[in-house]
Amino acid sequence: MNNHPEAPNGGMPANQKLARVIGFTGSVSIVVGTIIGSGIFLVPHNMALELHSAAALLSVWVIGGALALAGALSLAELGAAIPQSGGVYVYLREAFGRLPAFLYGWGLFLVMQSGSIATLAVAFGIYSAAFLPVGPASQKWIACGLVALLTGVNIIGTRQSSWVQTAFTVAKLSGLALLVVCAIFYRPAAAPMGLPTALTPHVGLNAWSVALIGVLWGYEGWHMLSFTAGEVRNPARILPRSYLLGTAIVVAAYLLANIAYLRVLSLNGLALHQRVAAQTMEQIAGRRGAVFVSALILCSIFGAANGTILTGPRVYYAMAGDGLFFSAARKLHPRFRTPALAIGIQGIWSMALAASGSYEQLYTYVIFCAWIFYGLAVAGLIVLRIRRPRLERPYKAWGYPVLPALFCLAAVLVALSTLRARPLESLVGIVVIMAGAPVYFVLRRFARSAAQTGASNVL
Numbered sequence: 001m002n003n004h005p006e007a008p009n010g011g012m013p014a015n016q017k018l019a020r021v022i023g024f025t026g027s028v029s030i031v032v033g034t035i036i037g038s039g040i041f042l043v044p045h046n047m048a049l050e051l052h053s054a055a056a057l058l059s060v061w062v063i064g065g066a067l068a069l070a071g072a073l074s075l076a077e078l079g080a081a082i083p084q085s086g087g088v089y090v091y092l093r094e095a096f097g098r099l100p101a102f103l104y105g106w107g108l109f110l111v112m113q114s115g116s117i118a119t120l121a122v123a124f125g126i127y128s129a130a131f132l133p134v135g136p137a138s139q140k141w142i143a144c145g146l147v148a149l150l151t152g153v154n155i156i157g158t159r160q161s162s163w164v165q166t167a168f169t170v171a172k173l174s175g176l177a178l179l180v181v182c183a184i185f186y187r188p189a190a191a192p193m194g195l196p197t198a199l200t201p202h203v204g205l206n207a208w209s210v211a212l213i214g215v216l217w218g219y220e221g222w223h224m225l226s227f228t229a230g231e232v233r234n235p236a237r238i239l240p241r242s243y244l245l246g247t248a249i250v251v252a253a254y255l256l257a258n259i260a261y262l263r264v265l266s267l268n269g270l271a272l273h274q275r276v277a278a279q280t281m282e283q284i285a286g287r288r289g290a291v292f293v294s295a296l297i298l299c300s301i302f303g304a305a306n307g308t309i310l311t312g313p314r315v316y317y318a319m320a321g322d323g324l325f326f327s328a329a330r331k332l333h334p335r336f337r338t339p340a341l342a343i344g345i346q347g348i349w350s351m352a353l354a355a356s357g358s359y360e361q362l363y364t365y366v367i368f369c370a371w372i373f374y375g376l377a378v379a380g381l382i383v384l385r386i387r388r389p390r391l392e393r394p395y396k397a398w399g400y401p402v403l404p405a406l407f408c409l410a411a412v413l414v415a416l417s418t419l420r421a422r423p424l425e426s427l428v429g430i431v432v433i434m435a436g437a438p439v440y441f442v443l444r445r446f447a448r449s450a451a452q453t454g455a456s457n458v459l
Helices: 024-035 039-050 054-081 088-096 098-130 136-156 158-184 205-219 224-231 235-272 276-311 313-321 340-356 359-387 402-421 423-434 436-453
Strands: none
Touching (some): 024 158, 024 224, 024 235, 039 054, 039 098, 039 205, 039 235, 039 276, 054 205, 054 359, 054 402, 088 313, 088 359, 098 136, 098 340, 098 359, 098 423, 098 436, 136 158, 136 276, 136 340, 158 276, 205 235, 224 276, 224 313, 276 313, 276 340, 359 402, 359 423, 402 423
């Protein structure tokens, strides 16, 4: 276990250090841009099929936002105290040791991060049908092409990727603002559209669970800024402010967007249409409105995919430094100064997932596995407060220890509710995570052998 935050030189050659090139605007853009992707434009449809009450639908969005904000503020303390690239992986390693940290990184690569990229790419393919006459097979090709393009952008440079992130974050917020404003002034010419069968007013536990899975996918990404902490300028100051402002912006945008959907389409209309944002604008402004919003939604998904591709390889970079991933993943491109191999490997696997899985299956895998580790990471905050009280903490999480403890409890409940609502996908996630344990011990044996023989590379 590493007992000290990364030193200014990190004990590494300067040419193997990630440069601190991300400022406050870029950090907020990573938070907002990685969260707002496809979920807010597609998930309300799935929720309306389960929750037969507008109040219930909005309340689940509030619950999801509260969980994301509580988790983000907890990670802000850890990030300010341990400003290393790798984020959650590093926090788990410092609090619980290498095995839990490795299982997180293993699951991140196989399911969570790569699955998030694949899910966004599949959603991009779905929304591309607004402009191109494409079927399911062509949508998968478009999804893979998106991953390949953004993988190349992120290899070229972190600064360039941060600029892309900021530009597309502004575009997606502008699109949501336009939709909300149009909905405020909308005057329906006819009664709200209805469903062929009556909706039941009672909302059962299973329906709540399924809806919450969708909402948590909508908020997925609130933690990803932590992965790039080693590239943020003045992380002790910027990280807490970026988490707070970025998450608050997302919660407000999501609630306003759902209110706009309900005002224009009604709950029944949400249940009828998967592409709810495009349908809302088509109802308001006709075909031109739908096309305009669809273009902005594609910008949103594009930006979220870019941020997700940007952040994940920083974990593999940190794992390689611990001898738990391909050692070449620690090497930076000689010209672009990025972990190019780690980015490329992630891109290839994400394309494989995008070509093989459905939208709902992919985000269920992501949510179940991710929230197990989110709970552990926030629990790590409590553990480190006890075990390392002298660790310098420029920012301390609000509501400690009550808020972190409640978040950990909520993470357990989220995992259990996902297991209950989607048992097959959840069990697949468990198998994938636990399969990493024997891999870890094999890698540790190789590491010990390499140390004994004086070898410089583990893998």
